[in-house]
Amino acid sequence: MKIVAMGLTTRSLSPQESRVVLALTEHRQRETTRGEIIRVLGGSTKAADHVIESLRRKGWLERATWGKYLLVPPDQGPDAIGDSNLLALASRIVDPYYLGFGTAAAQYGLTTQHLNTIFLVTPARLRGRALGDARVRIITQAASKFFGFGPVDALGYKVMMSDREKTAIDCLDHPDLAGGVDEVAAILATASRRFDWTKAADYLERVDSGALVRRFGWLVDYVKADLPPEVRTRLLQLAGQSRKTWLGADPARARAVEGAIGFDDTWRVFVNVTADKLRGSAGLARRKTAKEDH
Secondary structure (H helix, E strand, O other), rough: OOOOOOOOEEOOOOOOHHHHHHHHHHHOOOEHHHHHHHHHHOOOHHHHHHHHHHHHHHOEEEEOOOOOOOOEEEEEOOOOOOOOHHHHHHOOOOOOOOOOHHHHHHHOOOOOOOOOOEEEEEEEOOOOOEEEOEEEEEOOOOOOHHHOEEEEEEEEEEEEOOHHHHHHHHHHHOHHHOOOOHHHHHHHHHHHOOOOHHHHHHHHHHHOOOOHHHHHHHHHHHHOOOHHHHHHHHHHHOOOOOEEEEEEEEHHHOOOOOOEEEOOOOEEEEEEEEOOHHHHHHHHHHHHHHHHHO
């Protein structure tokens, strides 16, 4: 049997393979299991394994995790396993989870970096794994930080992903998972144009880290984001619950960087990053807003 993918490449199927694909498409299923395929084929494990291997080779199935597969629908063709589908595959590794940090930033268009690593956040402790040409890095998140995510569409598949506010906050909390402090500044500047500032403040209060609030406040000022006065007051109150902190490498361990921006009295944060490194993000939120207005 041949199924033509709406003008795309034709993919030939054997009778047993057709039986599986048609059973899934008729029920509008986008994922299946080895056990389900065994049942469709009448209980033969040997036949099922042969069909699964063949469908994977022909581009109809992609393995998500052991015994679980995603169907590449007829209307998408054999080349449909792109970045978005890799996110769908990664989402089947563990539950609960969310896709976050640099992965979410890229999905929202907050960064121009193309990361070959998918960041999967979960309370579970698991090892990372390869997924096609990409690498899935498992970030074990404490329960106090495991929130701020919801379903988004990834080429027809629903995956859980941190929202814009949580993405920016997570990236600032762990800059190494988002390309570094300079990239985090650009991410925050871009995200701030569509920020729910009250939600962001709620998130920061829930995380309960005064140091993170200080870093966030300083960076918001640096990129000149349009922070509402009442939210700024709230952030300063939250920051007051902690001692001074730093942004960049811990100066107590790595020493101060030569030419570092230095200590900011308002947010009481030592910015151990050079102005040259952050030059591209200075006032970036205001510049982006002005560009959009025109």
